[in-house]
Amino acid sequence: MKLWPALLLLTALPQAVQAGCSRPIQVPVGPVGLSVVVDGDQISGAYPLLLQQLGATQGCRFVFQPVPRARLERLFETGAADLIVPATHSERRDAYGEFVPLILSRPAAVSLQSRRAPQLHSTAELLGRKELRVVVVRGFDFGAPYQRLVEQLREQGRLQQESEVGTLLRALQEGHADLAVLSPTNVYGVAPPGGKPLDPQLRVEPLDDLPWREAGFYLSNKSLSPADRDLLRQMLQEAERSGAVWRALSLAYPPQALEGAMKSR
Structure with missing residues (x-):
């Protein structure tokens, strides 16, 4: 993974070494x-x-x-x-x-191109499409509007929670969930267990009422x-x-x- 060039650009930071952390x-x-x-x-x-x-x-x-x-x-x-x-x-x-x-x-609706859910623009539309199963990562917190959405999805019996992004992607890939709600940057470069990253297959739809x-x-x-x-x-x-x-x-x-x-x- 070619992240090392980042270190070259970061050398623009002040280079004088300070007293430093105590541990x-x-x-x-x-x-x-x-x-x-x-x-x-x-x-x-x-x-x-x-x-x-x-x-x-x-x-x-x-x-x-x-x-x-x-x-x-x-x-x-x-x-x-x-x-x-x-x-x-x-x-x-x-x-x-x-x-x-x-x-x-901000988080968005993330799904796979091969399983195209109806186009979404808001959490209200998502809550209204009760046939769509939604997966999230347990422990992720994108603020109060996101938490309210998660709770409403749970009350509707449509929520699946995974412990990490890789198993969330597997739920999408295997059709156990129709879409995920999280920041798209959380899923790029991550592979489902035993597989390869799904980056080219991802479809991202911002939910306009989830604020920056x-x-x-x-x-x-x-x-x-x-x-x-x-x-x-x-x-x-x-x-x-x-x-x-x-x-x-x-x-x-x-x-x-x-x-x-x-x-x-």
């Missing part, structure tokens, strides 16, 4: 499209590479560990994870950490010292201001994956 920063991660790529114990993707480059200039070391997304949320809540990478802003997470916005993102939301990283209020949290916040804010975050994503994803799903702040 290694623990970052459990689950696969999130090409943003976070998990291959066994190997972690890559736009955001891990970005953090490694930023850490090299700021004197911070990031320790990545692959975990299911739902478990990641629990680790963050209990103080066993220092960061959530990446995450959308949500009131629930605010109880456990500080949000650092980096981009704007800030997305970025969460810093733990429980596990991080105030000094480490301040350093990490400043490091990420500078990466956002300099354009390093958007450059890393643009190098990782094809344009069609970002269009309508992500944009710079």
